[in-house]
Amino acid sequence: MNDRDEAVRLAVYRALAATGRLPGIDELAVTTSLEPSEVEESLEALATARHVVFDGDHRIVLAHPFATRNFAFSVMGERTLWWGGCAWDAFAIPHLVPDEPSALIATTCPACGAAHSWTVTREAAPDGPQVAHFLTPVAHIWDDVVHACEHQRVFCSSEHVDDWLERTGNDHGYVMDLATLWRLAAHWYEGRLDSPYRRREPVEAREYFASVGLTGAFWGN
Structure with a gap:
């Protein structure tokens, strides 16, 4: 740029x-x-250059990890309230913002509507039995990034993922536990508030995913 x-x-x-x-x-x-x-x-x-995303009305709706409307995740710090663009982004915000040591992330299960919340810090992953389901493989997120982000959600359990997929007719995506989601989010956006910022190349992205325990299926192969 x-x-x-x-x-x-x-x-x-x-x-x-x-x-x-x-x-x-x-x-x-x-x-x-x-x-x-x-x-x-x-x-x-x-x-x-994929640093911001416009919606159908040509308004900025995403500047990852931040969203400008509800994508089903609120992220509440001591002084600031954010929208998280997806499960990945919501868990990334507490790692990125310098003045908030922790944040309360809240969402609902798409399958049953149950409310979930976690206090997320930079120190350790939150406890919980919930799982994150990524409907779209990473390699295809930018085919329709808004749709992909709307369908990176946290469910009560893998069984609830299956229930939701059967009801909606969607294909099974990638499922991970909260600890893996936290590791994925922890360092992905490092440097985004600094200048100059350089996006990861695909090879670097794959290496990062492997370092946090995500397999080739997460990428899309």
């Missing part, structure tokens, strides 16, 4: 991290000392 786009990216991410709120075009222009038209051009470039 060029310096202008990186400045806008950093302003978006730091604002979301600090406040849980997406800044407007004019606010970003003031923060970055750019013209509003330049900010808009940079946001388009950031979307092309």
Whole structure:
């Protein structure tokens, strides 16, 4: 990315991290000392480079791990409330934001509606019998990233995953326990609030997944 786009990216991410709120075009222009038209051009470039995601109304809905609407996960710190973009992202936020040592993550089971919550820290995975189900393999997340994120959910159990799949007609995805989900999320977004930020290449991503105990099926093969 060029310096202008990186400045806008950093302003978006730091604002979301600090406040849980997406800044407007004019606010970003003031923060970055750019013209509003330049900010808009940079946001388009950031979307092309997969740093932000627009919804059908051309509004930013995701700047991973942060979301700007409800994706079924709330992340509550002592001073800030965020939307997590999916199970992976929700568990990543407490690892990424510098001023919150822990966060209360809440969601519901898609199969039965039961409420679940965990206090997530950077020290150890939360206890719990629940499992995360990723409907879309990682290699295909960006085919439809909003759909993929909406279907990375936490269920009461593997049996509830099966019940939900039978009811919805979806194919079985990848299931992991909370400890694996926590390891996956812990370092995936490191550096996202710093500059310059470099996305992992596919080979690096595969190595990272293997390091936290995820098999080739998680990637999609």
